[in-house]
Amino acid sequence: MKAEERVTLIERLEKLRNSKVLVYFSYTPLNDTILVPLYKELKENGHTKKIDLVLHSYGGAVDTPFKVVTLIREFCDEFAVIVPFVAKSAASMLVLGADEVVMGPISELGPIDPLVKHPVYKDILIPVQVVWHCLDYLQRSISNSPDPEVASFMVTPILDKLDPWLIGDYYKTLKASKQYAETLLSRYMLKNDPERVQNVTQALTEKYFSHGYPIGCREAKDLGLIVTEAQGELWDVIWKLYLGYEELFKEMEIEREMEPKCQTSGVYRSRIKRTCF
Numbered sequence: 001m002k003a004e005e006r007v008t009l010i011e012r013l014e015k016l017r018n019s020k021v022l023v024y025f026s027y028t029p030l031n032d033t034i035l036v037p038l039y040k041e042l043k044e045n046g047h048t049k050k051i052d053l054v055l056h057s058y059g060g061a062v063d064t065p066f067k068v069v070t071l072i073r074e075f076c077d078e079f080a081v082i083v084p085f086v087a088k089s090a091a092s093m094l095v096l097g098a099d100e101v102v103m104g105p106i107s108e109l110g111p112i113d114p115l116v117k118h119p120v121y122k123d124i125l126i127p128v129q130v131v132w133h134c135l136d137y138l139q140r141s142i143s144n145s146p147d148p149e150v151a152s153f154m155v156t157p158i159l160d161k162l163d164p165w166l167i168g169d170y171y172k173t174l175k176a177s178k179q180y181a182e183t184l185l186s187r188y189m190l191k192n193d194p195e196r197v198q199n200v201t202q203a204l205t206e207k208y209f210s211h212g213y214p215i216g217c218r219e220a221k222d223l224g225l226i227v228t229e230a231q232g233e234l235w236d237v238i239w240k241l242y243l244g245y246e247e248l249f250k251e252m253e254i255e256r257e258m259e260p261k262c263q264t265s266g267v268y269r270s271r272i273k274r275t276c277f
Contacts, residue, residue, distance in 0.1 A: 001244035009241040016234050019050040019080070022072075025245040030060030030090050035067060042075040050078040052102070054241065059089025059113070062173050066180050069097030069188070079188075082230075083107040084242035089211065092204065093177065096184040100226045103217040104235045109225075110215055111208035112177050178205050189226050196224040 014021050022041060024034065051072055072079055081087065081095045082102040088110035095101045095109060103109075182201045190197050200223055208215075221227045230238055 001247050006241065006244045006248075009237055009244065013052070013054075013082075013234075013237050013241065016237060017050070017052050017080075019052040019078075020045055020048045020076075021052045021054060021082075023054040023241070023245065025054070025056040025242075025249070027058070027249065030057050030064050030094075032061065032064055032067065034064070035071065038068065039071060042072065045075070047075050049076065050080070051076040052080050052082050053094075053098075054082045054084065054238070055087045055091060055094065056083075056085055056242065056245070057087055057091035057094075059091050059110070061090060062093075062176050062180065065090050065094035065097065066184065068094055069184060073097075080228075082238055083109065084238050086110075089113050092215075093181055093184065095189075095225075096181055096204075097188050099188060100228050101189075101220065102228045102230050102234075102238070103220065104230045104238060105217070106239075107217055108214040109220055111211065111213055112181055112204045113211050174205075181205060190224065193224070200224045 010021050010023070022038075024038075053072065069079070079098050080100045080102060081098040083095070084104065085106060086108050087095055088108065089112060092109040093112050101109070178201055181204055182197055185197045185200055186194060190200065203223055215223070217227055217229055
């Protein structure tokens with residue numbers, strides 16, 4: 001799909017939704033590197049009544065969604081998130097700061113389970129709940145064992161590899177994710193239904209054991225989120241726009257693989273950033 005076709009779809013979506021549309025589409029973790037390009041785009045557009053953010057992300061850092069919501073809301077009176085396919089974990093937290101989330105038949109939110117550094121392999125990001133469930137499992141293995149001394153002897157080498165300061169940071173990240181979710185819901189999406197805030201927060205941060213659990217349109221409604229189900233031309237435009245960006249990223253990936261390694265990373269990242277906002 002040519003760039004002109006994507007622009008035409010965005011313009012049509014703006015007319016259908018009576019809004020200004022921004023697009024964030026990424027396969028890399030959501031983090032603070034998006035804030036400056038987002039601010040530049042918002043500043044260039046100026047204040048507008050309604051902003052729709054078309055969001056495709058598998059999650060990222062715990063603090064970034066709150067910053068993104070706060071920044072966008074400085075430039076609009078109403079804010080909605082459109083999820084063509086996937087907005088998981090930290091991206092789902094971003095959704096909670098909207099007035100509504102627009103979803104279709106294949107759209108997915110997910111449990112709020114931010115990514116943290118692996119306790120041993122520092123270059124790997126893992127869901128923070130994984131670490132916490134591991135610690136819980138080890139604790140139960142010791143307490144439920146017929147011979148706790150033997151069980152303790154077996155798990156001690158594993159625990160010795162874990163930095164206590166890092167474990168404390170993981171616990172703080174879990175607490176922060178709940179705090180952010182509750183704050184965003186109470187200020188924005190569920191501001192008119194405050195009695196549901198605690199239940200929705202608990203469900204999104206504790207109910208689901210799989211990081212990739214798919215929360216579709218119907219389940220999101222059942223949880224209590226404000227969901228608009230996209231149908232007809234609206235959904236057709238949203239889905240075509242998603243496919244257009246997916247095609248763009250595949251083309252860039254092919255180009256990256258064909259270029260010398262010493263030249264690709266910076267070009268690839270910069271081009272991707274320009275497609276986000």
